[in-house]
Structure formats: structure tokens, C-alpha cells
Amino acid sequence: MADKIxxxxxxxxxxxxxxxxxxxxxxxxxxxxxxxxxxxxxxIWEKMQAALDRMFKETGHVNAYFPLFIPESFIAKEAEHIxxxxxxxxxxxxxxxEELAEKLYIRPTSETIIWSSYKKWIQSYRDLPILxxxxxxxxxxxxxxxxxxxxxxxxxxxxxxxxxxxxxxxxEVLRMINVYKTFAEEYMAMPVIMGKKTDNxxxxxxVDTWCIEAMMQDSKALQAGTSHNLGQNFAKAxxxxxxxxxxxxxxxxxxxxxxxxxxxxxxxxxxxxxxxxVLPPKLATRQVVIIPILxxxxxxxxxxxxxxxxxxxxNGIPSFVDSSEQNSPGWKFAxxxxxxxxxxxxxGPRDIEKGICIAARRDTLExxxxxxxxxxxxxxxxxxxxxxxxxxxxxxxFRTEHTFEVQSYEEFKVAxxxxxxxxxxxxxxxxxxxxxxxxxxxxxxxxxEADYIAQYRIDEPxxxxxxxxxAARKVVFAKAY
Amino acid sequence: MADKIxxxxxxxxxxxxxxxxxxxxxxxxxxxxxxxxxxxxxxIWEKMQAALDRMFKETGHVNAYFPLFIPESFIAKEAEHIxxxxxxxxxxxxxxxEELAEKLYIRPTSETIIWSSYKKWIQSYRDLPILxxxxxxxxxxxxxxxxxxxxxxxxxxxxxxxxxxxxxxxxEVLRMINVYKTFAEEYMAMPVIMGKKTDNxxxxxxVDTWCIEAMMQDSKALQAGTSHNLGQNFAKAxxxxxxxxxxxxxxxxxxxxxxxxxxxxxxxxxxxxxxxxVLPPKLATRQVVIIPILxxxxxxxxxxxxxxxxxxxxNGIPSFVDSSEQNSPGWKFAxxxxxxxxxxxxxGPRDIEKGICIAARRDTLExxxxxxxxxxxxxxxxxxxxxxxxxxxxxxxFRTEHTFEVQSYEEFKVAxxxxxxxxxxxxxxxxxxxxxxxxxxxxxxxxxEADYIAQYRIDEPxxxxxxxxxAARKVVFAKAY
Ligand SMILES: [Zn+2]
Ligand SMILES: [Zn+2]
Numbered sequence: 001m002a003d004k005i006x007x008x009x010x011x012x013x014x015x016x017x018x019x020x021x022x023x024x025x026x027x028x029x030x031x032x033x034x035x036x037x038x039x040x041x042x043x044i045w046e047k048m049q050a051a052l053d054r055m056f057k058e059t060g061h062v063n064a065y066f067p068l069f070i071p072e073s074f075i076a077k078e079a080e081h082i083x084x085x086x087x088x089x090x091x092x093x094x095x096x097x098e099e100l101a102e103k104l105y106i107r108p109t110s111e112t113i114i115w116s117s118y119k120k121w122i123q124s125y126r127d128l129p130i131l132x133x134x135x136x137x138x139x140x141x142x143x144x145x146x147x148x149x150x151x152x153x154x155x156x157x158x159x160x161x162x163x164x165x166x167x168x169x170x171x172e173v174l175r176m177i178n179v180y181k182t183f184a185e186e187y188m189a190m191p192v193i194m195g196k197k198t199d200n201x202x203x204x205x206x207v208d209t210w211c212i213e214a215m216m217q218d219s220k221a222l223q224a225g226t227s228h229n230l231g232q233n234f235a236k237a238x239x240x241x242x243x244x245x246x247x248x249x250x251x252x253x254x255x256x257x258x259x260x261x262x263x264x265x266x267x268x269x270x271x272x273x274x275x276x277x278v279l280p281p282k283l284a285t286r287q288v289v290i291i292p293i294l295x296x297x298x299x300x301x302x303x304x305x306x307x308x309x310x311x312x313x314x315n316g317i318p319s320f321v322d323s324s325e326q327n328s329p330g331w332k333f334a335x336x337x338x339x340x341x342x343x344x345x346x347x348g349p350r351d352i353e354k355g356i357c358i359a360a361r362r363d364t365l366e367x368x369x370x371x372x373x374x375x376x377x378x379x380x381x382x383x384x385x386x387x388x389x390x391x392x393x394x395x396x397x398f399r400t401e402h403t404f405e406v407q408s409y410e411e412f413k414v415a416x417x418x419x420x421x422x423x424x425x426x427x428x429x430x431x432x433x434x435x436x437x438x439x440x441x442x443x444x445x446x447x448x449e450a451d452y453i454a455q456y457r458i459d460e461p462x463x464x465x466x467x468x469x470x471a472a473r474k475v476v477f478a479k480a481y
Numbered sequence: 482m483a484d485k486i487x488x489x490x491x492x493x494x495x496x497x498x499x500x501x502x503x504x505x506x507x508x509x510x511x512x513x514x515x516x517x518x519x520x521x522x523x524x525i526w527e528k529m530q531a532a533l534d535r536m537f538k539e540t541g542h543v544n545a546y547f548p549l550f551i552p553e554s555f556i557a558k559e560a561e562h563i564x565x566x567x568x569x570x571x572x573x574x575x576x577x578x579e580e581l582a583e584k585l586y587i588r589p590t591s592e593t594i595i596w597s598s599y600k601k602w603i604q605s606y607r608d609l610p611i612l613x614x615x616x617x618x619x620x621x622x623x624x625x626x627x628x629x630x631x632x633x634x635x636x637x638x639x640x641x642x643x644x645x646x647x648x649x650x651x652x653e654v655l656r657m658i659n660v661y662k663t664f665a666e667e668y669m670a671m672p673v674i675m676g677k678k679t680d681n682x683x684x685x686x687x688v689d690t691w692c693i694e695a696m697m698q699d700s701k702a703l704q705a706g707t708s709h710n711l712g713q714n715f716a717k718a719x720x721x722x723x724x725x726x727x728x729x730x731x732x733x734x735x736x737x738x739x740x741x742x743x744x745x746x747x748x749x750x751x752x753x754x755x756x757x758x759v760l761p762p763k764l765a766t767r768q769v770v771i772i773p774i775l776x777x778x779x780x781x782x783x784x785x786x787x788x789x790x791x792x793x794x795x796n797g798i799p800s801f802v803d804s805s806e807q808n809s810p811g812w813k814f815a816x817x818x819x820x821x822x823x824x825x826x827x828x829g830p831r832d833i834e835k836g837i838c839i840a841a842r843r844d845t846l847e848x849x850x851x852x853x854x855x856x857x858x859x860x861x862x863x864x865x866x867x868x869x870x871x872x873x874x875x876x877x878x879f880r881t882e883h884t885f886e887v888q889s890y891e892e893f894k895v896a897x898x899x900x901x902x903x904x905x906x907x908x909x910x911x912x913x914x915x916x917x918x919x920x921x922x923x924x925x926x927x928x929x930e931a932d933y934i935a936q937y938r939i940d941e942p943x944x945x946x947x948x949x950x951x952a953a954r955k956v957v958f959a960k961a962y
Contacts, residue, residue, distance in 0.1 A: 029594065030552070031551065034548035034550060036598050042546055043544075062523070063523050064517065065636060066517050066518075067512045071511070071512055092574075094574065095633075096569055096571075096623075113510065113511070117508070117517050132520060139549065141578075
């Protein structure tokens, strides 16, 4: 069962690591900076993959696979790209017992190796668009690691698209950041702010980076997904030109976009509690655990529990029974709370007599008495929907309560210790850097959502809280993971 | 459209490469020995993954993910293992801009990194069995590469299980090789011989390797999947002991098993023809292409074609229409034959008048007139089933016709140029090595299937065709990929 989990109030970072390890989601592997994603954690990733993959295909994308290795000369072709990524790469120098003539980098991201192939695939506008996604592992050498959030190797998907004009590629960038927003909010029950990164925070090699930013329970920000408008940067680096409809040559327009196993960390930090994991039903492989209370005619209780599980499974609600006698009901309650199973059903001999059972919600720990009849699958479905929605609402309320609008740098410094801060910024990298140096807070996002902009009057001009210079709009500052 | 594909009779190897590239299944990447798996090829892998993953889960397995990197000292812990794998590894010597204290090998297979974790997870018989599968990329440095069949990096799944006793682990080994056999025969329509490898051909570090062997259209053998009984070898190497039910300490019993993107190569070489890919319907993402013949009232024909596709899709038969006017019907016929779409439906204005359409089978190129009415989905389903079965039957017949029983080494040398040879072997590594040196044929499998054993009287004692010494049974020799 659970090792003791440190409480969030006592030590939030320790709580996170304790939870990840106790719930057997992941653990540090015996190789520096890497993790084992254990079956309980990988099951969450599989649910995420299934939902995202479906959304990618519905928006016209197909999957493919490109090499793990990138020749050093490729990484070097895009100047900002190599500057951003080379220092954090793992480098293969030997293969098949011999020293290699050219070093191979383990992909930290695949723009360069993919564009070396796109160059061969694209001659004419008829070859466009290319809408490819790849599910893969990537490696970025990390000095300080944290399970799921920052490890040397992680799993992700990376979309890489090629277009005939900048309007189409910009449409694609927005389409995909909105797919991520939908996924975060509807599946992860995690509200996010969609918008742009500053030049300083954007992807190395991009013209613009769009992102979704979420708030964790310690009120810090976490970047949950990015979609990059790469302009013609990579096409130029790889000399990838195509014949337009008008018969002239132009460089191809590109995007890339990705989310990673980091989302599992975000999911945990957004929703879980001191008892363990809290999973939104849509990402739970097992939605209901049935725990028979073994008194009186034990065999009859177990039989009824099994029948109930079968009935729920038949109705598309993945359920299972734990009827082991080795562990007490109390032990089982704690264990499945730790594992984040959204609903626990308790079923004893007297409940069966009375024609009822008890359903306990994992998110609120609230218990309800349910009629043990043919309406049960519907009742359970409704509770699952309620859990999914109320987890989102609770997280949204938390974010609202921890979002502060400030007018001065003094107010800013206080507020930024407590959550997201909305403030005027003069638009200069200089101010951004100074604020970061002094407070560790960064500009998380220049919001581009109408609702959010209206709520916080983001586009109202004003005075930069730091420099006192004119500011065209407000931005969102926070300390971040 | 298709570049010219060399015919099989002219040059089988060139036919294969031409097909893989023309059908856009894969291509050599710009990094030594690696391939791009293009969307058409990756779609086959996704179908394979879905079927296999379901079968793994139905047999009680869960997925997880372990690190790409293996410290040099881990690889070295199992003596046969390092001897077998170290020479073909890619080695990371630098990370984050610094030279590493210990070299990291890119996993060629994951036994060692996984057992270093299992050691931490297993204390008692209550922690067993562990039934984990991993979908991953692996790297084995190859001097001579061939798309899908042998590349430096490839994709695969690797199961790694841990058991409390040798009976259970042996059961697991057999369960999984039989899962592979079922998959090969029922999904890939590719008959395989299930059995054991000789000591010389077994996995480096295994007690026993079980395999499935298939015959390609050039009558060469291809190993399509393996399941290894690892005994206590890796548990001993990693000092992984557990407390048994009887309260004593014992080393854990292990298995591992895997199939890879090599199966895509096998699928192509088992079934495809000079026009391109031939896909068994169960592995085809798109089972039916509808080609409207655009004469007369073109809009009406296209409308009817779209309605038909919708009807088929509604009935679970993935179908699409190519109504582009840019390409002729003849061009489209060739293109979708190249892509291996199992059924082509041709639909012209006169067909619609007559209430019929023409269905062309990709495997036999046979055309049938079908009634264009509400029975069409059923008619198409039946043809798809027929294709699936007849592809298997045809491949089985080919294998039977190219399997030879011989009594002498003279006969052997002639027969082994034409297919599988069933012959008595004295059981010594010496004879095996000499035959290999003289003929390039290897012992592919010691059959363990009752039907196959009965058919070829495999367990009949006799005289070794090479040494003339007594031989307990016959084995299957062939030249192999
Ligand atoms: Zn608070
Ligand atoms: Zn022949």
C-alpha cells in the first residue's frame, strides 16, 4: 500500500514526488535523469494518446516515424535552433564499435531531420500540405530533474506540417493550439490560457510560439502545450522550395506543435490531493472499483459485486471488483483513493438486502446512496460526468482566486508569490529580463482568447508596471515549472 | 504515381525496394542506416499495434516505458548478452556539453535496464508475476541495411515478464509465441512454423528461444517473432531474489518476447506483386476505394459514389472515393493497386442505370459484378473475408510447394536453393556451422507444432544428412533474411 505521502501544505514538491512514487506512476531509473513510466502512469499516457490521436486524425493528420539520430551538421543549419538545443543534447560518437565520422545527436525535437526529408518529398504545390504527426521519445539533457515534469528522456508527439502559404500555416498553428486547449479542458479538466509567447520565451527557430498555460495547486504556471509558426525558417535552412500554382519558386511554410508526458505531471499537480491521485474520469482506464464488504454470506456478496461490475462494463463503464480477503476494506479504500479511481462502490450484505449501494466520489470524497437496480449504470454515468465537470470548475475557480491584477511593481512583487499576475508590460525584452531576474517570474502568455481578454481587459493600454513606459496591453506573469 | 517497379522475376531484392519506395511506405533517411517510415507504412504499423496490443491486454499484460539509455556496466552484467549485443550498439559519450563518466548504450533490447528496476519492485512472491510490455524504438548498428528488414533504428514491442517459478515462465513463453502465431496467420495472412531455435541461433542471454518462421515469395525464410525463456539468467545478473511462498529466497524467472517493424517487410515480401502492395484486409486502414467513371452526368455519378462510401463506412468498412478529374481512371487503378487497397469499386453512369457496380480484388485482380443495392455492404464484407482467407491459403500452398524433404546432403544442396528443407540433423553445433559455411543455410526452427510435426514426420529418428550420425528428429533448414 501507500508509503506515507507528505501533505501539500507541508511540502508541495515532496508531496508531488511522494504521490508519483506511491501511486506507482513513475520512478527514477538507474540511469541519470531518466524515469521508468510504470504501468499506472503509462495507462494515463495511453488514454491521453488515444484522445489526442483521434483529434489529430479528425483534423486531417497522419502519423509517421523519423529517425532518432540527427547528424550534427543538420542541427547546425538553423542558427537559433542549434543555439537553443545543442547545449542540452546527448551525443553519439561511436557505433558498431567504431568512432563515427560525424557525431549524431539524439533528437531533442525533430524539425531538422524531418525537413531534410520534406525537402525530398516536396517539389510542387500539389505535394502540399503535408500534415504529419510523430509519437516518439526525445532527449534533452537536464541538470535538475523531476518525474514527468523534467527528465532527460521523455515521450511526446510532435506535429510537423508544410504549407504553400503563410495563411494556411498560421491557420494550422491556431487549429492545433486549440486542439490542445480542448484536450486540456475537456479531458484533463484543466483550464488553460491560450495565447502567444514573448520573443524571449518562444521556440528556438520559430517566428511565433503559441501556448496553453495552466495553473497548478501551488499557484505556479505550467506550459502544457505549444504550437509554433516556423515561417520559412526551416525550409530556408534545408533549401526546401516548391513550385507555386503561379509557377514560381517559393520556400515552404512550416509549423510544429507538441505535448508530452509532462501533461501527466500537470494532471497530478492540478487535481490530486493528500490521499493520492485524482483522475478525471475521461482519463481513467478504470472508472469504478467495487469493494464488497465481506460479512455474512460472503460468496453471495462477491457474486452480486461481480454481476454489478459486469453490468457496468457492459454499459461502457470500465469497472472491477477487489474481493481479496487479504486486505481490509479500509486498506482498499486508501489504496484506490491513492490510485485515483473516480468512483468507489461499497456493497455489503445489508446494502443488498435494502437494494442499495454506496458510491464515493474520489474528487470530493462525498458518499451517495444509490438504488441497486437497472438504473445504476445511468446513475454512475451521471456521477462520472459530474466529477469531470466539477473538477474543471474547481480548478477554474482556483485559478480565478489566484489571479491578480496589479498597477504597480510593489503590488506585483507581492501578488506574484500567490499566483498569476496580470499587468501592463512595455513590450521590451529588457523589462522582461529585469523582472525575471528580480522576482523569478516570467511572462507566461500574451492571451489571445476573447473571453479571457474581456474578463481581464487585457487589450487596455496603460503604463508598464516596471518601466513606467506606455504599454499597449497587459500580459500574464507567473513563476513557472 | 508509381515509379517503375522492377519485376520480382527480374530482381527480387530490387522489386522489394522499388515497391517500398513507390508505395511511399518508407525511405532511407539522411542519417546512416535509418529510415523514415512514411504515413502509408506507418498506417500498417498502427493496425499491427492495435491488434497486438489488444491481444497482449487480453492475456493480462500492461504497458510501461523504460529508458532509452543503458549504462555500460548494466549491459556487461550478463556475459552472453554483452557478447551478443555490445558490438552492434550506438554509444553516447557526451551529454549536456560534457563527457560522461560512464558511457550510455542506446538500448538494442531492454532486458538489462528493465531488470535493474524489477530488482527494486520485487521482494516477495506477492509482487509476481510482472507482465509488462513496452512499445519502443531500439538501435542495432547495421552494416548492410534494407528498409523495414534491417535498419539501424527500428520500432518494436518487447514484453518482459517476471515469474515465481519456471513452469509459469515457460507457460508465458509459449502463450506469447502462440499470440504471435495467431497474429501472423489471422491478421497478416502469413503461415508460420512455430518452434525452437538451436542454441546457436537463440537470443544472447536466453535459455531457450522460441520463434515463428515465415516463407517469403523468393522462398527464403524470415524470422517473424521470438519469445525467450530467460530462466534465472537476468535475475542472477541483477541479483533479483524474492521470498517464495515457502519463505525461502529464490531468483526470479524471466521471459522476454518481441516483434518489430520488420513484420511490415515480411508482409510485403509474403504477398505483394509486381503492381505493388497487396494488403490483407485486416491490416488495411482503407479497405475500399471507389472510382467513379466520370462520363455523362458527372455530378450524379460522384454523388452516388459518395453515398456508397458513406454506406460502407457506416457498416464498418473503411472506404473512400477518388473523384478527382486531374487523373484518369487508369491512373487511379494503378495508384491504388500500388497502395494495396483490398477492393476497388468502379462505378459509371451505365452501371448505375443497370443497378450494378464492378468490384476488383487487389489480391487476384479478379473483377465481379455486384448488385448496387442494400446488400452491397454484405457482399463487400464477404469479398474482404475471402481475400483475407485466400491470401493465407495461397501463401500456405506456396510454402508447401517450396518445402522439400531430403535424405542426403546432395539433395539438400539442391533443395535449399528452392525453399525450406526438412532434414535430419545430428544435433551438434559443429554440423550446423559446417552446413551454414558451405551453403549459407541455417537451421530456422525445430518445429513444435503438432500438425507440422505430423505432416513432415519431424520426430522420426534417422541419420544426419551431413555427418551420417544418428539424428533424433528432423529440423527445418533455409536461407534466411
Ligand atoms: Zn491559495
Ligand atoms: Zn517457386
